[in-house]
Amino acid sequence: MLSKKTKYGLKALTYLARAEGKEPVQIAEIAKHENISQKFLESILLTLRRNGFLGSKKGKGGGYYLIKEPKEIHMTTVMRVLEGPIAMVPCVSLNFYEKCDDCPDEDSCSVHKLMLQVRDSALEVYRNNTLADLL
Amino acid sequence: MLSKKTKYGLKALTYLARAEGKEPVQIAEIAKHENISQKFLESILLTLRRNGFLGSKKGKGGGYYLIKEPKEIHMTTVMRVLEGPIAMVPCVSLNFYEKCDDCPDEDSCSVHKLMLQVRDSALEVYRNNTLADLL
DNA sequence: TATTATCCTATCATTTTACTAGGGTTTTCA
DNA sequence: TGAAAACCCTAGTAAAATGATAGGATAATA
Structure with a gap:
């Protein structure tokens, strides 16, 4: 079974990809739209940042954003980081x-x-799919 | 991750397929050869029997045996029964x-x-593999 | 009838999962 | 400059799944 961690992580990445080019997106916004526990999502976004998928900005107006193009984000690496x-x-x-x-x-x-x-x-399958392919 | 249950179940099926045509094989023998906890294997063989893969015989000289040809045992059904x-x-x-x-x-x-x-x-993959293909 | 071997239920320890608590730190903006 | 916003970080915890064990009941054989 796919863990919720991976599921939520993928959904968050998708959400951020759709919001690309705009301002950083806050955890709370993603959590609300995707029906995810905010604190749990927080820890997931943290590992995605530590593994080079996301950038973040603190303080008011802060949030998370992709630091690569969706087509550069391969599912092999996402799955290995989130699911193992x-x-x-x-x-x-x-x-x-x-x-x-x-x-x-x-x-x-x-x-x-x-x-x-x-x-x-x-x-x-994972090699043939980037984040861009899932939008 | 594949559960030990499935792993052991597959190994047991393989073992029985290799011993086909001969007398029933005892749990103890399979457990020993495949390095499996005997009691755990017992419960696995039980579910394989209940799901129509194995027959059994009690008492002295008893044991388990396949009730279908290896090439009739598809991995789709085995996986669904053991792994879900x-x-x-x-x-x-x-x-x-x-x-x-x-x-x-x-x-x-x-x-x-x-x-x-x-x-x-x-x-x-599962559709393309029967027990016979794994021998 | 003694022995062998499967049958069956219940229990249990460990690990994983999904989540929560509770702050700390940095940045922004009025 | 200071309060609010938002991320940062560690630790803990309840519930479920997993892997295995205990202990006997039942059936077949010799």
Whole structure:
């Protein structure tokens, strides 16, 4: 299941992309429009800022804004930051690889075989989508 | 993340497929070979039996066995039984559809748009794989 | 009838998730 | 200059899911 964190993060990014070129957008405004708990959204926007997706401005008239063009924001990176590994098992993860404790041989493991395909198909989707594609 | 339940279930099915044609296989044997907690595996095999994948025999010489040919066991059904919905959000689920509380309009929802593609790509993989393909 | 092995329910510890609390800090603007 | 606006940051917490265990009931076999 997609976590709410990721879901809300994607919605916030979309909202900001639609408001692009204008003034910074306040957390409260996004939270209200997208029906998200404001405090929770605050923490999500914070991680998006720390990971280079958003800029922010403090004080009155402040808020958040995209620091890249929507077409430069790839879903692979968004998903990895918000949701974590794209692979469903660590032993097929490109960026978070880990060997299974139990499994002695990956090559003969049926789970490995299947999840490799699932990972590749998900990656293809994420690679083919930027924020601009979701507007 | 793939749950251990699904992972172990897949491994058990694979094990049984490789032992096909022979006598029923005992839980203990599968648990040992695949490094799975026996009691946990017991409950998994039980749900696989209840969902029509396995047959069982009690008493001495008993155990579990496949009741279909490996090539008749599709990953879509296995995944749905063990892991639940294939979709990452209920609003794009074919078999477990649910409307989102927050989202007023699915057609304009960026999350919906993206997750629809992810679901389709995962489905394609699962549809193209039977248990026989994983051996 | 003793042994083997599945069947079944309940419980439990751990982890993750989704969220809340409660301030601190910076900027703006009257 | 000072009050209000808005982001910054850490910590905590309730609920749910997960992974596993306990303990016996039932059925088949020899």
